[in-house]
Amino acid sequence: MVAEYVPVLILMGLVFAFTVAAVLVTFVFGPKKPTPEKLAPYECGIQEIEAPQQRFPVKYLVTGMLFIIFDVEAASLIPLSILMRQLKMTGFVELIVFAVVLTVPFVYVWRKGAFTWE
Amino acid sequence: MSDVAWIVVAAVVKSAIAIGALLTIFAYMTLVERRVIARFQRRVGPNRAGPLGLLQPLADGMKMAFKEQIIPTKARRLIFVLSPAISVFVALIAFAVVPLGNTTTWGTSPVAIAWAPFIADLNVGVLYMLAISSLAVYGIVLGGWSSGNHYSLLGALRSAAQMVSYEVSIGLALAGVLMLSGTLSMVGIVHAQVAQGIWFILAQPLAFVLYAIAATAEVNRAPFDLPEAEQELVAGYLTEFSGLRWSLYQMAEYINMITVSSIAATLFFGGWTLGGLEGIPGMPFVWYTIKVAIFLFIFIWVRATLPRIRYDQLMKVGWQALLPLSIINLVFTGLAVALGWPWWASGLFGLGVLLIVAVVLYNRLRLRQAMERQSGEAVPLALPSSVRLVRIAPATASESGDGVVAAPAAPAESVTTS
Numbered sequence: 006m007v008a009e010y011v012p013v014l015i016l017m018g019l020v021f022a023f024t025v026a027a028v029l030v031t032f033v034f035g036p037k038k039p040t041p042e043k044l045a046p047y048e049c050g051i052q053e054i055e056a057p058q059q060r061f062p063v064k065y066l067v068t069g070m071l072f073i074i075f076d077v078e079a080a081s082l083i084p085l086s087i088l089m090r091q092l093k094m095t096g097f098v099e100l101i102v103f104a105v106v107l108t109v110p111f112v113y114v115w116r117k118g119a120f121t122w123e
Numbered sequence: 124m125s126d127v128a129w130i131v132v133a134a135v136v137k138s139a140i141a142i143g144a145l146l147t148i149f150a151y152m153t154l155v156e157r158r159v160i161a162r163f164q165r166r167v168g169p170n171r172a173g174p175l176g177l178l179q180p181l182a183d184g185m186k187m188a189f190k191e192q193i194i195p196t197k198a199r200r201l202i203f204v205l206s207p208a209i210s211v212f213v214a215l216i217a218f219a220v221v222p223l224g225n226t227t228t229w230g231t232s233p234v235a236i237a238w239a240p241f242i243a244d245l246n247v248g249v250l251y252m253l254a255i256s257s258l259a260v261y262g263i264v265l266g267g268w269s270s271g272n273h274y275s276l277l278g279a280l281r282s283a284a285q286m287v288s289y290e291v292s293i294g295l296a297l298a299g300v301l302m303l304s305g306t307l308s309m310v311g312i313v314h315a316q317v318a319q320g321i322w323f324i325l326a327q328p329l330a331f332v333l334y335a336i337a338a339t340a341e342v343n344r345a346p347f348d349l350p351e352a353e354q355e356l357v358a359g360y361l362t363e364f365s366g367l368r369w370s371l372y373q374m375a376e377y378i379n380m381i382t383v384s385s386i387a388a389t390l391f392f393g394g395w396t397l398g399g400l401e402g403i404p405g406m407p408f409v410w411y412t413i414k415v416a417i418f419l420f421i422f423i424w425v426r427a428t429l430p431r432i433r434y435d436q437l438m439k440v441g442w443q444a445l446l447p448l449s450i451i452n453l454v455f456t457g458l459a460v461a462l463g464w465p466w467w468a469s470g471l472f473g474l475g476v477l478l479i480v481a482v483v484l485y486n487r488l489r490l491r492q493a494m495e496r497q498s499g500e501a502v503p504l505a506l507p508s509s510v511r512l513v514r515i516a517p518a519t520a521s522e523s524g525d526g527v528v529a530a531p532a533a534p535a536e537s538v539t540t541s
Contacts, residue, residue: 012134012243013219013251019138020215024208031192031204031367044196046272047362053197065280068438072287075446076257079294082453083250086301089460097461104454111446120442122435 067119078107133238141218141242149377150180156423163427183370190366197271198363206269207364207371210262214378217255220248221385222310224395225407240395240408241310248309249301252386253294256341259379260286263343263350266372267360278359281434282343282350288441289340289347295449296333299456300390303327303466313394319466324391326466329452329473331391333445338383340441342376345426349434384418451476 046053082103089096114120154169154176161168172178194200224240236244245251260283267279300323301307304315316322324331340347351359361372388394392414395407432440452473459469 008130009243009245011130012138013216013245015131015134016138016141016219016242017212017216019135019142020212023142023215024212027211027367027371028204028208030188034188035191035366036189037191039193041196043193046195046197046270047274047357048272049357061276061280065284068284068288071442072291075291076287076294079291079298082295082298083301083307086298086453086457087305087307089302089457090305093461093463097457100454100457104450107450115443120438122438 064122071114071119074110075107078103134242137238137242142215145215145218145378145381146374148381149374150184152377152380152419153183153373154179155419156426159420159423160427163424187367187370192366192368193363195271195363199269199271202265202269203363204368206262206266207368207375208262209265210259210375211371211378213255213258213262214375214382217252217382218378218385219243220245220251220309221382221389222313222394223408223411244308244310246311247307249297249307249312249386249390252309252382253290253297256379256382257286257290259341259375262372262375263360266364267350270360270363272363274357274362275360278350278352278356278362281356282360285343285347285349285437285441286341288438289337289445292333292337292441292445292449293341295446295453296330296337297386297390299327299330299449299452299469302453302456302460303469309389309394312390313396316393317396321466322391322393322396326470327391327452327456327473328470329448329476330456331387332477333449333452334387334391336440337445338387339422339425340437342379342383344376344380344422346429346431347437348431349437352431380419380422381415384415384422387418388414448476448480 082100085092085096085099085103089100092099157179158168158170158176168176169179170176172182194203219242222239222241222244263282263286264279267275267277267282270276300312303319303323303326304312306312306315312323343350349359350356351361356362361369364372388411394414395411397406397410400406400410455472456469458464459472
């Protein structure tokens with residue numbers, strides 16, 4: 006069981022070595038002639054008025070929360086899908102229950118306008 | 124040598140080959156894309172560096188490496204430097220479970236399996252793929268956030284919201300295939316297609332269309348490349364990245380394209396099989412490569428053909444079209460599998476739903492065109508209130524005062540969100 010993952014870990018190790026090398030290489034080559042203007046944040050040539058990393062539209066957060074809800078449900082559906090052939094009608098009834106549980110909040114958040122972006 | 128040593132050696136060799144191959148394909152995909160797009164636009168494209176421009180990727184790589192690698196003063200240095208690497212790391216390790224060649228004729232001894240044409244046959248293969256590909260959002264979000272730039276931050280946020288929105292649809296669309304295969308292992312799914320004598324595209328056409336749309340959005344490709352919409356966001360999360368760090372992001376994007384194409388080929392098009400022709404030694408790998416190459420070409424084709432969609436449309440398509448359709452597909456496939464109906468039951472159902480959607484969209488278009496013909500001018504678009512169109516009235520029409528009309532009437536305090 007665990008042995009199956011050994012090649013994956015080896016791949017991860019090699020890829021890790023590659024990415025570390027790639028990051029280090031970025032410091033080696035290339036000229037280094039920094040000027041204050043060059044190192045300023047790109048703002049179409051004008052002075053930055055306020056720093057970013059302050060507030061951003063809450064809509065993104067709402068989308069993130071919706072994702073967690075629906076993706077967890079989708080993840081729970083995967084084992085059910087695998088066993089569908091064995092479970093037959095029992096599995097289908099469970100699927101229907103699941104789909105209803107998924108649909109009711111879906112309709113609710115739709116009506117609330119969570120999917121409508123401006 | 125002992126079995127264990129052989130298995131480790133095999134894994135190292137196969138991993139090294141996989142990394143090398145993916146990087147080479149990435150390099151040449153950039154060339155192929157530029158050449159093909161150029162042909163679509165009646166240009167020639169880069170053809171100076173070497174015969175047919177074949178040395179162009181090398182030249183680009185050299186140029187990127189010797190560019191100045193700027194780290195802005197406002198950036199959070201450590202995360203800024205690491206986030207391109209996160210993107211590439213995640214993109215490369217996702218490829219571990221894809222079967223590249225005939226696995227039915229392979230031996231069963233541990234050493235034989237160690238040299239089989241996949242890096243690992245995990246019994247949770249599809250789940251592994253989904254899990255790893257959802258990590259891709261970290262590289263982009265951290266990169267955009269750590270840049271200390273408005274454009275980068277907005278691009279990163281957009282990207283995050285877009286990727287998570289479409290991921291739900293991907294998971295639900297693939298669940299339909301999993302019902303038919305009864306296994307999560309990528310190798311097992313190909314074997315299930317061999318055993319049932321069909322490619323799952325025939326039984327799951329709706330799921331494939333949903334997956335194709337969602338996967339395009341997931342890898343931020345046109346027409347869903349809003350995170351780097353240059354008219355609005357300069358280059359989105361890439362704005363502050365230069366030189367090799369920038370090319371690492373490009374690398375991640377292209378490798379992700381290869382990965383989603385591989386998933387499509389394996390789950391819907393039988394992976395390395397081709398109607399019995401996989402018996403010829405060496406050919407399964409060729410069939411697999413051809414299938415992935417076709418998908419990669421379609422990525423380029425779509426980019427050359429379709430204009431970028433608006434952000435509110437993107438969210439609408441993801442949540443209000445793809446998600447309900449994938450649930451419908453899942454429920455009907457569940458019914459078909461539970462009742463033991465043959466594969467064409469869900470196939471016909473999927474085609475029927477696609478047909479209905481096509482008819483509805485076509486009718487809407489026709490209605491709109493008829494209205495435009497009747498009124499003689501463009502029907503006002505259903506724009507979100509934050510989008511304001513400025514129309515300069517002709518000089519003769521002086522009754523509208525200043526001649527600038529905001530349409531549709533929007534409350535002035537509405538904030539442009541993205």
